[in-house]
Amino acid sequence: MAQRVYYQKFAIQMNKTVSASDLYSIGFPAASPALEAFGLKFSSGGAHISRTMMMQELGEVLANVRQHSGADEYREAILQQNVLGKTTDSTRQKSLRHLRELYALDEDTPIFGLLRTLHVINAASVSLLAVQVAWARDPLLRATTLPVLEASEGERVETASLAQALEATFPKQYSELNRNKIARNAASSWTQSGHLTGHTKKTRQRIKPTAVAVAMALFLGDIAGYHGAAVFSNPWCRLLDLNADRAKAMGFEAHRAGLLNLRAVGEVVELSFPLLAEFQECLR
Secondary structure, three states: OHHHHHHHHHHHHOOOOOOHHHOOOOOOOOOOHHHHHHOOOOOOOOHHHOOOOOHHHHHHHHHHOOOOOOHHHHHHHHHOOOOOOOOOHHHHHHHHHHHHHHHOOOOOOHHHHHHHHHHHHOHHHHHHHHHHHHHHHOHHHHHOHHHHHOOOOOOEOOHHHHHHHHHHHOOOOOOHHHHHHHHHHHHHHHHHOOOEEOOOOOEEOOOOOOHHHHHHHHHHHHHOOOOHHHHHHOHHHHHOOOOHHHHHHHHHHHHHOOOOEEEEEOOEEEEEOHHHHHHHHHHO
């Protein structure tokens, strides 16, 4: 019941009405062929059954493979060039598989092309870009979101609460052993993204979003169907610890940085992404 209250509170904050069937979706859009082609994932399962969001490994790949490379070049960098420094072929193969699950590692998949483009603009934002993509592609990570986002700054976040949230989202689908393993992996990911701090005892800290990270959040919210003023309350903005007013203010900062075009007068919001227009093509 506690997890249900978490999700009801989120729905109120998002100014959205959710039914019992999507009570645990935390505003994630409904499945569609266009969004799946973009790179979002809607089925159960995900990399967090075995791994974390692999922030260090992703950073190594982005540092060693040039933008506009083909999927085969990402594969070669991991398997042949061993840019991740893995000791066996088996661990290299597993790392490639899990990185593909989390990020696609194929610039023909728009969500990864979006990450690469924004990473080139501001590499320091990589963890905030990566968590938005991993969250969009891994339902297991998504299932652990609310205990993290609803925690006050400095509050302890227990792995048990993440396991409970997972069970609430996927009832009776995972054994207690696997639930706890997924919860530990998710706790590590939320630490890598900056939402949590601490090694064994995790406490909540607030994200400090960059204009580049907010540009991604607004873009993903826009393609997911959050239009007008609602775009500032989309779940990716919430993932960056932004309420609607702060998201709008950061949106104007992104506008001034040339990352997007934004005009907002009252409830009338005009938002476009000339810099990122190529990634909208598959949605038309």
